[in-house]
Structure formats: C-alpha cells, structure tokens
Amino acid sequence: MESKEKIEKMVADWLKMVEELMKESGLPIVPDPKTSDPVWVDVRELRLRYLIPVKRIRKFFEGLAEGKLYVTKCPAKNIYYFPPQADCPACMDENIVWDEISGNGKLLTYTVVNVKPYSFAHHSNYVIAIARMSEGFNILSWMSVDDLSKIHVGMDVKLVVKRREPEGFFTYYLEPA
C-alpha cells in the first residue's frame, strides 16, 4: 500500500474511534495517541494550499516551460539568486538582472529522504542535494538518479528542467552529468 493511503487509513481509523468515544461521553474528547492526555478534537477540518505570488519572477516559470533556467543577479553585489528573487536582500534594491545559467555544477552534499511528509508520501524515496553551480553559487534541489550508489560528493551534476510526475508541472532537478 502506498504510504499516502496508509496515512489516510490511519486518520480514518482514528476519526472512527473519536466518533465512537463521543457517542459514549457526548464530548469529542479522546486520549492523545502519543501522550494519552485528553485532547478536544475540533469538528472543523482545515485544508491548506499555498498561493504564492509570482508576478515579478514570472520569467523564471516561462523559462522552465521552454526548458531554460533563469536566475536573478544583483549587478552591484554580483550575487545570484536561485530560485530568483525580484529584490536584492543584500542592498534592498530592485535593480536586479536576469541571467540564463548553464546548469553545470558539482555535488556538495545530499540526503536521501526515507520518511516523507504527507504531501510527498506518494513519491518514492527521493534525494535532496546541494550543488555548486559553475557560475559560483549554490542551489538546493531534488536530484533524480536511478541508482543511489552512483551518487558521490564532488561528482559533476547538471541542473535540468523536467516535469515532476505524477503532478505534471515543469520544475528543475539535479542529475548526474
């Protein structure tokens, strides 16, 4: 069973228990699964989905759709921002420029995520990596690799645009070069 389905089942089982206990006591108060301390289970279920304004960094997403990787750069401080920022946090200036990057880099470090947050539970174990780009800045990205034994710190990597499946949107991944 997929881990997301496992979590759904666990929550459904727990809510069923809450319902049964409430029938007896008339109160939605149940023992906390970890501490056994009494907790009130609110009847409202909240759903959360982030909406992120991208108007000023739209070029980045338009680039992804064309298979290109754009960064912003502060010409005054010579600092790159990836993902791009519309304002330079170093000099509080909106005088940034756009640059296309090669995607070439070296792997600095990585970790394999085996215990996934619920919203990523439908993915297989995945690699998150930090790489040093040839332009001289670091990026954090998922790394796609078919065999974990092929990854080692210091290897050549390439940042590429791919669709993230099963969601289907364009994003960036590191790959062995």
Ligand SMILES: [Zn+2]
């Ligand atoms: Zn700046």
